[in-house]
Amino acid sequence: MSEVPAGLHYTASHEWARPEGEQVVVGITAFAVESLQDLVFIELPKLGDEVRRGERFGEIESVKAVSDLYSPVDGSVVAVNEALANDLDRLSRDPYGEGWLIRIAPRTSLPEALAGLLDAAAYRRLIEQEEHGGG
Amino acid sequence: MRRTVLHEVHRTLGARLVPFAGFEMPLVYTGIREEHQAVREAAGLFDLGHMGRLVLRGRDRIQLLDWVATNRYQGLEPGHAHYALLCQPDGGVIDDIIAYVLPEECLVVVNAANHQTVLAWIEQQRMARGLQAELLDRSEQLAMLALQGPRALAILGGLTGLDLAAIPYYGIAEGELAGVRMLLARTGYTGEDGFELYLPAEHAVRIWQVLLEQGRPCGLLPCGLGARDTLRLEAAMPLYGHELSRQINPYEAGLGFAVRLDKEAFVGREALARIKEQGPRRRLACITCEGRRIPRQDHPVLAGGRRVGTVTSGTFSPTLERPICMALLEPACAVPGTEVAIEVRGQLLPGRVGKRPFYKRERTP
Numbered sequence: 001m002s003e004v005p006a007g008l009h010y011t012a013s014h015e016w017a018r019p020e021g022e023q024v025v026v027g028i029t030a031f032a033v034e035s036l037q038d039l040v041f042i043e044l045p046k047l048g049d050e051v052r053r054g055e056r057f058g059e060i061e062s063v064k065a066v067s068d069l070y071s072p073v074d075g076s077v078v079a080v081n082e083a084l085a086n087d088l089d090r091l092s093r094d095p096y097g098e099g100w101l102i103r104i105a106p107r108t109s110l111p112e113a114l115a116g117l118l119d120a121a122a123y124r125r126l127i128e129q130e131e132h133g134g135g
Numbered sequence: 136m137r138r139t140v141l142h143e144v145h146r147t148l149g150a151r152l153v154p155f156a157g158f159e160m161p162l163v164y165t166g167i168r169e170e171h172q173a174v175r176e177a178a179g180l181f182d183l184g185h186m187g188r189l190v191l192r193g194r195d196r197i198q199l200l201d202w203v204a205t206n207r208y209q210g211l212e213p214g215h216a217h218y219a220l221l222c223q224p225d226g227g228v229i230d231d232i233i234a235y236v237l238p239e240e241c242l243v244v245v246n247a248a249n250h251q252t253v254l255a256w257i258e259q260q261r262m263a264r265g266l267q268a269e270l271l272d273r274s275e276q277l278a279m280l281a282l283q284g285p286r287a288l289a290i291l292g293g294l295t296g297l298d299l300a301a302i303p304y305y306g307i308a309e310g311e312l313a314g315v316r317m318l319l320a321r322t323g324y325t326g327e328d329g330f331e332l333y334l335p336a337e338h339a340v341r342i343w344q345v346l347l348e349q350g351r352p353c354g355l356l357p358c359g360l361g362a363r364d365t366l367r368l369e370a371a372m373p374l375y376g377h378e379l380s381r382q383i384n385p386y387e388a389g390l391g392f393a394v395r396l397d398k399e400a401f402v403g404r405e406a407l408a409r410i411k412e413q414g415p416r417r418r419l420a421c422i423t424c425e426g427r428r429i430p431r432q433d434h435p436v437l438a439g440g441r442r443v444g445t446v447t448s449g450t451f452s453p454t455l456e457r458p459i460c461m462a463l464l465e466p467a468c469a470v471p472g473t474e475v476a477i478e479v480r481g482q483l484l485p486g487r488v489g490k491r492p493f494y495k496r497e498r499t500p
Contacts, residue, residue, distance in 0.1 A: 035151075037151070037162075037163055037166060037167060037361070038163075038166055038167040038168050038361070038451075040427050040428075040429060040451040040458075041426075041427035041428050041429070059480075061427070061428060061429055063167050063168075063361060063365065063429070063450055063451050064162070064167070064361060066429075066431075066480070
């Protein structure tokens with residue numbers, strides 16, 4: 001079973017969101033990283049780009065497939081993990097730490113921005129279903 | 136979804152299983168790159184239980200093969216094999232096969248996706264020609280494993296009394312390995328030296344374990360379809376449904392070496408002779424790209440601002456550490472040195488046509 005840290009918020013498309021001060025750090029889950037395997041390329045937004053919950057903000061490519069990245073919250077991009085472009089191993093090694101993707105300043109208050117995302121228990125149930133149901 | 140006899144073994148090894156041509160097959164065990172490197176530097180063990188294993192018997196078996204396949208089997212000594220295409224009358228490819236000539240029968244290995252089509256096609260052709268031969272589907276009874284890589288010979292050699300080094304490339308011999316009688320063929324789909332093993336299905340699990348155990352200290356890893364694809368792509372070997380189809384002929388795919396126009400009549404001969412004479416309208420090219428994005432099947436290829444072809448398959452080459460692809464291009468562009476651009480999801484990826492293949496092992500004498 002992939003690591004699903006408590007205290008983070010999750011999307012059904014396998015992103016995580018971690019509140020830090022008034023901002024939200026966003027990444028993809030260990031389950032996503034393990035499913036993708038052998039990452040080769042990532043495209044992230046630029047500083048200042050607007051992102052919207054449920055909409056695509058970038059893409060990640062592995063040897064087998066390309067996947068879109070979806071924002072968990074509405075807001076603007078205030079930081080991008082530029083180091084990933086040349087070292088995607090950071091993401092494979094530590095998806096909840098040095099493999100973070102972007103930092104977002106939410107458009108609304110933090111509680112509002114995070115409302116409706118999954119907690120760790122709900123996300124864990126979701127990936128259990130995918131692991132068993134999806135074959 | 137069908138499963139191979141090694142299904143439980145793959146689960147236990149933690150493989151990620153994915154659907155492939157109606158089978159649930161291991162895509163990856165530990166990592167595609169890692170498995171790829173193991174085959175290039177040491178050895179890899181593959182379950183190829185999804186492939187179709189057909190046996191051809193009877194008086195006219197060679198005649199039948201020579202009628203349906205493009206290569207020449209007449210005169211091929213038992214213990215040897217040829218790669219060949221099965222073509223339609225218009226030269227389009229129904230499947231690519233390896234047919235091994237054995238003393239009493241022929242073993243024909245076909246692609247999983249075309250298994251039933253090929254069975255029906257060969258039987259239909261046999262009847263139409265009135266040939267005395269019998270085509271048997273032995274896919275359930277015969278397991279198929281591949282052990283590929285520079286250490287394959289040493290790993291297998293420790294388990295059999297057979298002189299494996301004496302089996303030439305595209306040769307096949309019957310012998311006992313770890314107490315099981317099987318066929319060992321010096322063929323593969325990785326660009327490395329190695330063997331494909333055909334053995335009674337009931338022994339497959341034990342032989343798999345024996346090979347893993349024997350190979351692990353040499354660096355052998357179990358390998359999935361992910362690594363099989365990156366390995367065959369670096370070796371520029373065609374994959375049916377990508378570089379080959381009913382809409383692609385052998386000359387376009389650069390497989391003219393497997394078409395023997397100098398033999399007696401066979402299905403597709405007239406069309407293929409005409410295509411050869413006129414020159415194919417497109418040719419398969421090997422393209423190495425800049426950046427990290429991967430060109431994939433159906434992506435357009437441009438040159439001089441104009442579309443000149445289409446990607447058939449692509450990957451990120453672990454050996455070259457570059458994106459690579461094969462593409463069907465206008466013949467004038469399918470020349471090493473041609474600068475091209477590949478349209479990957481709205482962006483242009485610069486690339487250059489190079490020599491085929493991308494990777495070639497240094498052959499040991």
